[in-house]
Amino acid sequence: MPEEVNIKKMTTQPKTYAEAGVDVEKADRFVHRLKALASRPEHARLWKVPSGYAAIYPTSDDSAVACTTDGVGTKLLVAMALDTFDTIGIDLVAMCANDLICVGAMPGAFLDYFATGRVEDLKADQIIKGIVEGCDQAGMVLAGGETAEMPDLYPGEHFDLAGFAIGTVTRKTLIDGLNVKSGDAIVGVASSGIHSNGLSLARKVIAFDDPSYKELLTPTRIYCRPAAEIFATHPGAIKGMAHITGGGWTNIGRISKAFGYQIDKPLPALPIFSRLLSHIESVSEMYHTFNMGMGLTLVCDQVDVDNILQTFARQGFEAAQVGSVVDNFKGIKITDRVLGSTAPLDIAFSNKT
């Protein structure tokens, strides 16, 4: 087994995401160049959503199809290290489906790309079972996919997964953040753990023989059913929504960059993040990398809070008002009680738009 794929071995422990080998700024510069290269007049046809969680392709004046693609990052390597493959497909669907709802789309169909050196039946079946379970949770059908067996590209049973999801959205259900106003409530919905981001760092600071290592594989929570219920029963009530993925809480800024997000009543802590903090450089690095117990953040009018919280609770999701939208600054201010500190923490907006 070549060194590159020795997924259980740790060398020097990184303390930041950059030290773990992920250069977020360089990747952002690439995405910026990519957008310039790809720019075409036809892009004007797409519906604009500043959050950028999905591309929205119109099918009529009033309706459109939202589409998004994502992978599960190096959570794959955790699955490989633990030789457990029945949940990574849930993560794959979650990464795409939770993005769709952030623009107000009802998840519809999912396609998977599964590339591997050798299709090993038992493992492949487990991966697919996870994808199907994820689709069931999201209310989507697994409508197609591609299985590519490439023995010279992926060593042995090594593999990668990508997902593609489409959903339907109308002018009325579109979430574009334009109705967000100062005084609105910020609602947080609990994550199940680390979800599918920050794993390049986390799996290097938590050793394979650490009891917490298994927790890194806890599947990502899929927020589609409660969101879809709110879209259907209270269209427009959710003014902005952010799936907390790569970049951690900086994603909250994607809701609207015109405001400040004051978060002073965070959701209860999850032990995995306290475990991680003992290895990570700073509390700020934690909030810039991980979801910190909040997998989804939404903004609504104060009068809609109770109804939204009840819908999430009825469907088995822990949610609470975590703060308020303000207009006396732009950015995110956190009074950190998640990690046991009360020191305030300022986060500038991410350059993701």
Added chain:
Amino acid sequence: MPEEVNIKKMTTQPKTYAEAGVDVEKADRFVHRLKALASRPEHARLWKVPSGYAAIYPTSDDSAVACTTDGVGTKLLVAMALDTFDTIGIDLVAMCANDLICVGAMPGAFLDYFATGRVEDLKADQIIKGIVEGCDQAGMVLAGGETAEMPDLYPGEHFDLAGFAIGTVTRKTLIDGLNVKSGDAIVGVASSGIHSNGLSLARKVIAFDDPSYKELLTPTRIYCRPAAEIFATHPGAIKGMAHITGGGWTNIGRISKAFGYQIDKPLPALPIFSRLLSHIESVSEMYHTFNMGMGLTLVCDQVDVDNILQTFARQGFEAAQVGSVVDNFKGIKITDRVLGSTAPLDIAFSNKT
């Protein structure tokens, strides 16, 4: 560099696709199990097309969105071996876009998944330029994508690409093969070369220092613009269409399994296939693996042949009537003149449906 990624090195020369490490039957069994695992009552909502080139998700009674995903297989390794990255994106778009038109969909938007060990600016920009060029050729916008930097999953600058395309289709433009009848014409449209299938075999029988090796990277032809023109000006004229991908000419059977396809006037030979034949076990293996100079096959009424050929010619594509649909057998019968032999060749239908 571990042995697995020594992409220029050849060991013993395979003579069949199976010997090249690709077990098509095993993969087909997996896809069969996958369909059983994924089956849900909601699948009944999808529009049915026996060819299976795309999943079709309805957005109204009369209109739908076709979606498909694909990769470029081990053509990636040819690009890496030649250190040439500005055309592999064209192949990626082609693999998806040519599938979309086979169900009668107008290509609309494309998303890419680009996973790599390290984003290397120059190479990444070339890859994206190719994707954008492919989208331009197909008449699509590059609407989004995911760039995943995973240093522990892909060694060094190793990478994989997956594509996802959506297009719009109506009941009137849908190509489902149901109108195909005995006596219809079979039209073939020329490929540019090997396209993006059979590379796991081809790059093992044509050595890196062989002058033909470079030809393996010739980008896949994108057939969308002439097809879209025919959809718009003569809706319904194309009764069935097959993108000739993995499985070679067995794909022709995807048009409709109720008939026989007698092909006796093939398109002019491309030299690359004669070169390949000298290393491959049999002529039959060639037709089961490669496109043999015909990248797209369509079925139309004899009266529509001239118009369809003119549209392709006007847009710079070489096309000809290559045979006829018959009802005295089911399968594909080829009088092989592509490789200089006139021995008839029978191909059973692929089990791909």
